Amino acid sequence: xxxxxxxxxxxxxxxxxxxxxxxxxxxxxxxxxxxxxxxxxxxxxxxxxxxxxxxxxxxxxxxxxxxxxxxxxxxxxxxxxxxxxxxxxxxxxxxxxxxxxxxxxxxxxxxxxxxxxxxxxxxxxxxxxxxxxxxxxxxxxxxxxxxxxxxxxxxxxxxxxxxxxxxxxxxxxxxxxxxxxxxxxxxxxxxxxxxxxxxxxxxxxxxxxxxxxxxxxxxxxxxxxxxxxxxxxxxxxxxxxxxxxxxxxxxxxxxxxxxxxxxxxxxxxxxxxxxxxxxxxxxxxxxxxxxxxxxxxxxxxxxxxxxxxxxxxxxxxxxxxxxxxxxxxxxxxxxxxxxxxxxxxxxxxxxxxxxxxxxxxxxxxxxxxxxxxxxxxxxxxxxxxxxxxxxx
Numbered sequence: 001x002x003x004x005x006x007x008x009x010x011x012x013x014x015x016x017x018x019x020x021x022x023x024x025x026x027x028x029x030x031x032x033x034x035x036x037x038x039x040x041x042x043x044x045x046x047x048x049x050x051x052x053x054x055x056x057x058x059x060x061x062x063x064x065x066x067x068x069x070x071x072x073x074x075x076x077x078x079x080x081x082x083x084x085x086x087x088x089x090x091x092x093x094x095x096x097x098x099x100x101x102x103x104x105x106x107x108x109x110x111x112x113x114x115x116x117x118x119x120x121x122x123x124x125x126x127x128x129x130x131x132x133x134x135x136x137x138x139x140x141x142x143x144x145x146x147x148x149x150x151x152x153x154x155x156x157x158x159x160x161x162x163x164x165x166x167x168x169x170x171x172x173x174x175x176x177x178x179x180x181x182x183x184x185x186x187x188x189x190x191x192x193x194x195x196x197x198x199x200x201x202x203x204x205x206x207x208x209x210x211x212x213x214x215x216x217x218x219x220x221x222x223x224x225x226x227x228x229x230x231x232x233x234x235x236x237x238x239x240x241x242x243x244x245x246x247x248x249x250x251x252x253x254x255x256x257x258x259x260x261x262x263x264x265x266x267x268x269x270x271x272x273x274x275x276x277x278x279x280x281x282x283x284x285x286x287x288x289x290x291x292x293x294x295x296x297x298x299x300x301x302x303x304x305x306x307x308x309x310x311x312x313x314x315x316x317x318x319x320x321x322x323x324x325x326x327x328x329x330x331x332x333x334x335x336x337x338x339x340x341x342x343x344x345x346x347x348x349x350x351x352x353x354x355x356x357x358x359x360x361x362x363x364x365x366x367x368x369x370x371x372x373x374x375x376x377x378x379x380x381x382x383x384x385x386x387x388x389x390x391x392x
Contacts, residue, residue: 005127006189014128016186018140020121023179025148026155027087027172028114033156034168041165042100054355059108061351063115067344068210070116075190076127076340080120083113084180088173095170103166119343126331126339134331135282139274142324146266153259214345219333222388224349226286229385230326231353233293233319236361236378241312244371248308258309262316269320282325282332283389289321290386297379301372357381 009016039049070079090110097103125137156168214220245255277285296315303311330346331339361374368376 004190008188009186012128012186012188014125014130014132014137015140017121017124017128018137019144020179020182021141021144022148023175023182024117024121025145026152027091027148027175028145029149029152030156030168030172030175033153034160034165037160038103038165042103054358056108056111057351057354060111060115061348061355063112064119064344064347064351065207065211067116067119067347068341069207071123071340076120076123077188077190079116080124080183081180083116083120084176084183086110087113087117088176088180090173091169091176092173095166095168095173097166115347119347122327122331123339123343126336133278134328135278135325136274138328139271139277139324143267143270146263146270146323150260150263150267153256210341211345214342217333220330220342220346223329223333224346225388226329226385227326227346227349228353229290229381229388230322231350232357232381233297233378235354235357236374237312237315237319239358240361240371240374244308245312247371248305250309254309258312261313265317265320266323269317270324273321273324277325277328282328285321286325286329287386287389289318290382290389292318292321294379294382294386297375297382301375301379303372 036049036053039052043049043052074082087110090106090113094103094106094110097106121141122138125141126134129137155171159168159171215224241258242255245258273285293315296311296318300308300311300315330343334342357377361377364373364377365371367373
């Protein structure tokens with residue numbers, strides 16, 4: 001399933017693709033800053049926003065599952081061109097769309113290309129990792145994603161204040177257009193794949209076999225569980241940190257400061273983690289990250305006031321240990337010719353975590369009667385994932 005590279009820019013390397021993280025980081029950060037506000041404006045009900053987001057991630061998971069079939073039929077270079085161009089056009093239209101039905105249709109359509117872009121960049125990095133290794137490339141990639149995430153919220157909200165709540169989507173379109181120009185400058189040409197007739201039954205059968213093969217391999221299953229555990233933590237933090245900060249009587253400005261401070265460890269540690277993982281091993285740092293987060297999460301479940309804010313900033317440090325390394329277990333387990341086939345299945349862990357874990361958290365809150373009880377769920381998930389990493 002690997003693609004043959006016919007020609008490319010002579011200075012092309014894995015870092016060339018890792019640097020594309022600045023575009024995905026900016027794009028996702030800009031969207032994330034206003035996304036829930038736009039949905040609330042359309043749906044008029046916070047509960048419906050939650051339902052919509054769950055449906056969106058379920059759709060994204062389906063796209064991720066079928067990505068292997070797409071990669072079989074279109075070369076990665078051609079597909080990446082298509083995805084960047086389509087994303088630029090779709091998000092430009094979302095910036096000007098007025099009717100709710102139009103926005104929602106474009107949102108789900110754009111999600112297809114966002115998912116594929118997120119899968120393709122690591123695959124390109126792996127193809128060109130050579131002697132550098134995926135540890136350093138993935139660290140560079142996440143460094144640029146976090147730099148983008150640090151800049152994006154302020155840029156997004158400033159544009160929204162001046163030009164309207166949907167205007168940031170047009171900025172995202174410009175970012176993807178620039179990314180397309182950068183990718184074009186790499187001058188990558190790959191061998192075209194033979195067109196195959198798509199048969200739904202055969203495709204589903206192939207996908208089912210791929211899923212079975214994936215989870216029968218213990219190394220793949222472990223990588224999947226680690227990714228799921230990390231995104232469970234991410235999902236709970238993203239939903240409940242703002243709520244608990246406000247419940248403790250702090251202002252929106254304080255919340256903004258907490259969120260901004262929380263990004264700094266990711267920016268600082270992204271690149272050093274690549275070197276540390278190569279020198280001392282990935283599982284060591286992943287285990288330290290998960291166990292440290294678990295301890296802080298259990299502390300957060302009983303803390304209040306300024307202590308809570310301190311914990312919310314501190315636990316981003318173990319999060320920064322985990323983020324640049326969480327995908328590497330997959331690349332260690334997958335042979336070069338298997339990556340495209342199994343990458344989409346592997347990445348469904350992030351969507352499933354974002355669908356399932358918030359529902360579990362809601363049940364726990366209902367049972368205990370306190371929002372802070374969600375950190376017990378987060379602590380258990382983190383500790384269980386850390387123990388899994390230690391298991392031989």
